[in-house]
Amino acid sequence: MKLVYAFDAYCGWSHGFSPTLREVVSRHPDLPVEMVSGGLFTGSRRVPIREFGYVQGANADIAELTGAEFGEGYERLIADGSFVMDSEAAARGVAALRQVAPDRAAELATALQDIFYVDGLSLSDSATYRKVAEDAGLDADAVVAAFESPQAQRAAEADFHRSVVLGVQGFPTLLAIDGEHVTPLAYGRATADEVDRQLTALSTR
Template identity: 75%
Template sequence: MKLVHVFDAYCGWSHGFSATLLEVVSRHPELPVEVVSGGLFTGQRRVPIREFGYVQGANAKIAELTGAEFGAAYERLIADGSFVMDSEAAARGVAALRQAAPARAAELAAAVQHAFYVDGLSLSETATYRKIAERHGLDADAVAAAFEAPKARAAAEADRVRAAELGVHAFPTLLAVDGDRAAVLARGHAGAVEVERALSLVTPA
């Protein structure tokens, strides 16, 4: 059995779930973790953030419920409403980091969200992934090259297909997958205790 975390780096609720995910992962080192980028802001939804009038209110609710931080640098980045959230670029970045350290996929996915929501860095910029790599002891040159390589674009598309195959259309969703069977452990907001309870129901005694 493994855990499958389907998220979007530009999803505030996914950011709010990061602490829960990392706690669950730390409690279960025996469970492999697969991280899948869902593709929330692609195609016609790849527009300036001002088009999503609910963002500020949603962020306030997420912070209240989860304790997640939305930093001053992030607020400055989105202040004039022109910033464009491009989930395909973010998925390429997640793929590049995942390639560098597969066993640390959950940690690095959380780091990508921290880079945006706390540090106010665009997830479309190579420099962002260079900084994340350096901060987490990875080869920054290799990660930057991977982000820009065609393989990362293919990985981003494969992630979207994987999310669809798993039947996931809301982010974040955490699944326990065992062969062809998948059980939802959490969707949206959930604490570690709730996830542990759900996991206990699908874990063999």
């Protein structure tokens, strides 16, 4: 069995789920985790953040319900409403980090969300991935090169397709996959204890 976590790095609810994901991974170190980027802000939805009038209210709800932090850097970044969230660029970044350190994909993806939602660094900027890599003790040049490569673009597109094939309706979604069996464990928000209860039920079937 493995876990599949479908998320979008520009999704506030995914940011709110990060502590749960980190705790689940910590509790189950032998359980593989596949990180799948979603395409929340692509195509016609790749517009200035001011077009999404609900963002600030949604963030307040997320902070209240999950304890997620939305930092001053993030607030400054989006203050004038011109910032464009590009999920394709974010997915390329996730793919680059995953390529360089596949065993740390969950840790690095949640770090990526922190660097946007707390520090306010754009996930379209290669310098952001350099910082994430350096903070994690990775080869920063390799991560940046991977981010800028055609392979990252293909990996992002493959992630979007996989999310659709898995039937993901929104982000974040945590699934358990055992052979042909796909079991939803969490959607939107959940505690690590709630996920654990589901995993225990699966293991005793």
